[in-house]
Amino acid sequence: MDASSQHAALHIDPKLLARVVKGDHQAFSQLYDQSSTLIYTMALRILGDRDEAAELLQDVYLEVWRKVSRYDVGRGTPVAWLVTLTRSRAIDRLRARAARAHPKSTDSLDSASAAQVQDQGPNPFDAQADQEIRTLVGGAMAALPQAQQQALELAYYEGLSHAEIAARLNQPLGTVKTRIKLGMSKLRESLRRCWEQGEHV
Amino acid sequence: MTHEELEEAVPLYAAGALERSERQALEAHLLSGCVSCHTALKEFQSVAAILPFGLSPSQPPRALKAKIMAARAPAAIAEDAPEKIEPKPSLEPGEWMNHLFPPESAAPTWSFGWAGGVAAVAILAIGGYFAWASSAKNATGTAAVQPLQAASEDQTKKVTALQQQLDERDREIARVKDELHQRTTDSTDLKDQLLQREAELEDLKFQFTARGSVPASREPEDEFAALLRVPNAKTVSLNGSDMAKQASGMLVYDARTKKAWLYAMNLPECPNGTTYQLLAIDDKPVSVGTFHMDSGDTAHLLVSRVPEFSKTKKFAVSLEPSGGRPAPTGPIYLASQS
Numbered sequence: 001m002d003a004s005s006q007h008a009a010l011h012i013d014p015k016l017l018a019r020v021v022k023g024d025h026q027a028f029s030q031l032y033d034q035s036s037t038l039i040y041t042m043a044l045r046i047l048g049d050r051d052e053a054a055e056l057l058q059d060v061y062l063e064v065w066r067k068v069s070r071y072d073v074g075r076g077t078p079v080a081w082l083v084t085l086t087r088s089r090a091i092d093r094l095r096a097r098a099a100r101a102h103p104k105s106t107d108s109l110d111s112a113s114a115a116q117v118q119d120q121g122p123n124p125f126d127a128q129a130d131q132e133i134r135t136l137v138g139g140a141m142a143a144l145p146q147a148q149q150q151a152l153e154l155a156y157y158e159g160l161s162h163a164e165i166a167a168r169l170n171q172p173l174g175t176v177k178t179r180i181k182l183g184m185s186k187l188r189e190s191l192r193r194c195w196e197q198g199e200h201v
Numbered sequence: 202m203t204h205e206e207l208e209e210a211v212p213l214y215a216a217g218a219l220e221r222s223e224r225q226a227l228e229a230h231l232l233s234g235c236v237s238c239h240t241a242l243k244e245f246q247s248v249a250a251i252l253p254f255g256l257s258p259s260q261p262p263r264a265l266k267a268k269i270m271a272a273r274a275p276a277a278i279a280e281d282a283p284e285k286i287e288p289k290p291s292l293e294p295g296e297w298m299n300h301l302f303p304p305e306s307a308a309p310t311w312s313f314g315w316a317g318g319v320a321a322v323a324i325l326a327i328g329g330y331f332a333w334a335s336s337a338k339n340a341t342g343t344a345a346v347q348p349l350q351a352a353s354e355d356q357t358k359k360v361t362a363l364q365q366q367l368d369e370r371d372r373e374i375a376r377v378k379d380e381l382h383q384r385t386t387d388s389t390d391l392k393d394q395l396l397q398r399e400a401e402l403e404d405l406k407f408q409f410t411a412r413g414s415v416p417a418s419r420e421p422e423d424e425f426a427a428l429l430r431v432p433n434a435k436t437v438s439l440n441g442s443d444m445a446k447q448a449s450g451m452l453v454y455d456a457r458t459k460k461a462w463l464y465a466m467n468l469p470e471c472p473n474g475t476t477y478q479l480l481a482i483d484d485k486p487v488s489v490g491t492f493h494m495d496s497g498d499t500a501h502l503l504v505s506r507v508p509e510f511s512k513t514k515k516f517a518v519s520l521e522p523s524g525g526r527p528a529p530t531g532p533i534y535l536a537s538q539s
Contacts, residue, residue: 010254025270032266040261042253054265061269080250087217130254137255155218156252162218177213184212187248 008130009038012078020068028065035079036061038130039086046090046157056093060086091159140190148183151176202226204235211238215245408457428453428462437516439535445469450518450535454510461489461510463503465518468534470496477534478525481507482515489516491525 012034019027039060043053063085071081141149154165166176202210202223207230213219214227231238412427428434434453441448450465463479471477471494480486490505507513518535 010251028273029266029270032269036261036266037258038253041256041259044259045253045256050262054262057261057265058269058272062272065273076246076250080247083250083253091217133251133254134258137251141252141255151218152216155213155216156249159217161220162213163220165218177209177218180216180218181209181212184216184245184248187252188212188244191248191251 008133009035009079010130010133012082014071014073014078017068017071017078020065021071031064031078032061035082038079039082042083042086043090046087046094046159052093056086056090060089063089087156094159136191137187140187143190144183144186148179148186151179152183152187155180202230204230207235208238208241211241212245215242215249217249404457408455428455431455435510437537439463439465439516439518439537441467442533442536444520444532444534448535452516452537454507456510459506459508459510461505461507463492463505463516463518464500465492465494465503465535466500468494468498468501468518470494470498471520474523475520475531476523476525477501477518478521478529479503479505480517480519480529481509481513482517483509483512486517486529488525488527491521 012031016027016031016034020031036057040053040057043056043060044050047053047056060082064082071078075081076084144152151165151169154160154168155162160168162176162180163173165171165180166173169176207227210219210223210227214224219227227238231242408431412431434455437452437454439450439452445468448465448467448469450463452464453462454460455462461479465477468477476491476493478491479489481489489507490503492501492503494501516535516537517529517533519529519533520531521529522531
C-alpha cells in the first residue's frame with residue numbers, strides 16, 4: 001500500500017471528502033486507500049462472496065464519487081457515512097439475492113469466515129489508530145455472551161429484523177429483542193472509553 | 202407504542218433490527234423532538250458505525266482500485282445514470298443516520314435531488330443530440346444539422362417546461378401545506394366547540410337527572426312537578442288583588458336554566474281582545490310573557506325565561522290588550538309580596 005494509507009480509516013478527515021466533492025482525484029484515491037480494507041471486509045462479511053464484495057465496492061465508491069456532496073459532517077464522521085452506505089447497499093444485494101433464491105445465500109456465513117481466515121494478511125490495517133479500535137471493538141464484541149453476539153450479527157450483517165431472527169433461531173421474540181438491546185448497551189459501555197479519549201466516531 | 206417501548210426500540214433501530222412499521226413509529230417519535238431518545242440513538246448509531254472494525258480484515262483485490270478510478274470517467278457515469286434512477290429498495294445511506302441530528306431540510310433536499318436527476322437526464326439527452334448532430338454533419342452536410350439543432354432546442358424547451366412544472370408543483374405543495382394548517386386550526390376550533398357543547402349537554406343531562414328522572418311525557422305540568430323537586434329552585438307566591446280575590450299563583454325559578462314557571466289558578470276568563478301578562482318589576486316593570494284564560498279554565502302554566510331573576514323585586518300579572526304591552530297599562534290581577 002502507498003504512503004497515504006498511513007492515515008487510519010477511523011480518522012478520515014471531513015476535509016478530504018470536501019476535496020472529493022470538488023472532483024479532486026488525489027483526494028478520492030486517498031479516501032479509497034484509507035477506507036477500502038474496512039469497506040471490503042464488511043462487504044465480504046455481509047455477502048460472503050469475494051466477487052460480489054468487489055462488485056459492491058465498485059458500486060459504493062462510484063456512489064461516493066457521485067453523491068459525496070450529500071455527506072453532511074453534522075450527521076456523523078466520514079467513516080460512519082461510508083459504513084452506513086456500505087451496509088445499506090450490501091443488505092440490498094443480499095435481499096435481492098434472497099428474492100432470486102440464489103444458492104449462495106445458504107452458505108454465506110461459512111464462506112465468509114473461510115474467506116476471512118484465508119485472507120488475513122500480515123499487516124492489513126497499517127495505522128496504529130485502527131489497530132486500537134479493532135482491538136477495542138473486537139474485544140467488546142467477544143466479551144458479549146454468545147447469544148447476544150449472534151442476534152446482533154444477524155441483524156447488523158444479515159439485515160434480519162428481530163422477528164426474522166426469532167424465527168431463524170426458534171426463540172421467543174422478546175428474548176431476541178432483549179439480546180440485541182443488551183448487546184448494544186454493553187458495546188456502548190465498552191466503547192465509551194474510546195469516545196472519552198476523543199475518538200468519537 | 203408507549204415512550205418506554207420507543208426508548209427500548211432505539212438500540213434495535215441502530216442495529217438495523219426493527220420492522221418497517223416500528224422503524225417508522227420511532228422515526229416519527231424522533232421527529233417530534235424527544236431529546237433523550239435522540240441522545241441515545243446518536244450513541245447507539247456511533248456504536249453501529251464502528252462494528253465492522255471488529256471483523257478480521259480482508260484486503261480488496263489490488264486491481265480493484267484502478268478499475269474504480271477508471272469507472273468514474275464521465276462516459277461510465279453516463280452509462281450508469283439511467284439505471285441509478287430506479288428506486289432503491291432500502292434507505293439512502295444518509296437516511297439511516299439522519300436522526301443523529303434533526304433532518305431539518307430532508308424534504309427540500311429530496312425534491313431538489315429529483316429535479317437534479319431530471320435535469321441530468323435531460324442534459325444527457327441533449328448531449329446525445331449534439332454528439333449525434335456533429336457526426337451527422339460529417340456524413341450528410343450542414344443541411345442535416347438544422348433539424349437536429351431544432352430538435353435539441355425543442356428538448357431544451359421541454360426541460361424548461363419540466364422545471365416550470367416542478368416549480369408549480371412545489372408552489373402547490375406549499376399551498377396545500379398552508380391549507381392543511383388552516384384546516385388543522387379549524388378542526389381545533391371545532392373540537393373546542395364540540396367540547397363546549399358536550400359540557401352543556403352534560404349539564405342538561407345532570408339537570409334532567411336532578412329533576413328526578415322526568416318521565417317520557419314532556420308536558421309542562423310534569424316539568425313543573427319535577428322542578429318543584431329541584432333543591433335550589435326559588436318559589437314566589439302571588440296573591441289575587443281586589444280584581445280577583447280568589448285567584449292565586451306560584452312562580453318557580455330554576456337558576457340553571459333561567460326559566461320561570463308561573464302556575465296561575467282561578468283567574469277570571471280573559472275578555473275578548475285581552476290577555477294576561479306576567480311582569481318582572483325591578484325599577485320598572487318588564488314583560489316576561491303573556492297567557493290567556495279561556496272560559497272554563499281554572500289554571501294556567503306559563504314557562505318563560507327570566508334572565509335577571511335576582512334583580513327582580515316583585516312579580517305581577519296584569520290584564521292587557523292582546524299581544525301584551527311593554528309596560529303595564531291594565532289592572533293588576535296577581536302580585537307577589539315585595
